[in-house]
Amino acid sequence: MRCYSFIGCLCCSLLWLFSLSLQAGTQQTPVVQVLVGLHKPPYFDLTSDSGYELELLRALFTAAGVRAEFTHVPNGRLMPLFKTGTFDAVTLQPMHTTLPEYFYSCPYIHYQNVVTSLADGRLDIHSLAD
Known part of the structure; x- marks a missing residue:
């Protein structure tokens, strides 16, 4: 059986996050608006506002000294919405050398x-075509 993989990357403006971390004399934690995918347990569980990836992202932004507010949208809408300039960061983006205006972090999740099937089905799966 062949496995296909996709590496998701956190895409955000380094200058924006850097400038937020330099805000001195303010009692409020800066807020970052982050686009993320839809309900996909165990990564995103919208019923409990939790999940492995959501908790990991919260921890990453907290370590950077900012609070993340997440907006969940279908994966196909992530980058088009990010390009509107309304959001500060977007997840699940492959690195593009053709988009130099964006900063891509190191991959944070793999x-x-x-493909899985019930043993009773006795399926012989070797490729996506099967």
């Missing part, structure tokens, strides 16, 4: 898509 997805590996696999």
Whole structure:
């Protein structure tokens, strides 16, 4: 069986986050608006506002000294919405050398898509075409 993988990257403006971390004399924690995918347990669980990826992102932004507010949208809408300038960061983006105006972080999560079936089905799966 062949496994296909996709690496998701946090895409954000380094200058924006850097300038937020330099705000001195303010009691309020800076807020970053972050676009993320839809309900996809165990990564995003919208019923409990939790999940492995959501908790990891919260921890990353907290370590940077900012509070993240998440907006959940379908994956196909992530980058078009980010390009409107309304949001500060977007997840699940492959690195593009053709978009030099964006800063891409190191990958923070690795997805590996696999196919599973019940043993009773006795399916012989070797490729996506199967």
